[in-house]
Amino acid sequence: MINMYRLISILWFFVIGCSESQMNPMAFEDCECGLEISSTLPYNETDESYELEYNAELSQTYASLDASTNCGWSQRLMWDSNYMYQIDNEWVSLVNPSSMTDEDGNARVILAVWEEFIGYRITIICGYTDEHGDHFVDSLHVRVVNNI
DSSP states (O other): OBOOHHHHHHHHHHSSSSHOOOOOOOTTTTOOOOOOOEESSSSETTEEEEEEEEOTTTSSSEEEEEESSSOOOOOOEEEEEEEEEEEETEEEEEBOOOOEEOTSEEEEEEEEEEEGGGGGGEEEEEEEEEEEEEEEEEEEEEEEOOOO
């Protein structure tokens, strides 16, 4: 289920994160964009994870994840997770691979998990590059629980 190569590739792509702006104070003024991802799921302070209650009546349990960029519309965000699910011979990510921001710079993506992920702490990563070439990345954790 783990595809660490894919996760490392995405992290490497976004590792710079406004690096030009950090080295050049004049460029920092142009770096008005940002990235913060979140969820409306309950948050567990101890585990530092959002909790997704698995619904056994469905084949998958879904949750939406939100992103805010402050960069306006039509910014393409890339998403990935540290786990994947195999359907037949194809590996499927637990989140949609991309989304676009609206006029306010906000975007949403869907996380879907199967029963096999109960108890797992899933890391979701989101990132993009703005029009100035600055890279932004953020992540959060979702633990799949079955408390009902």
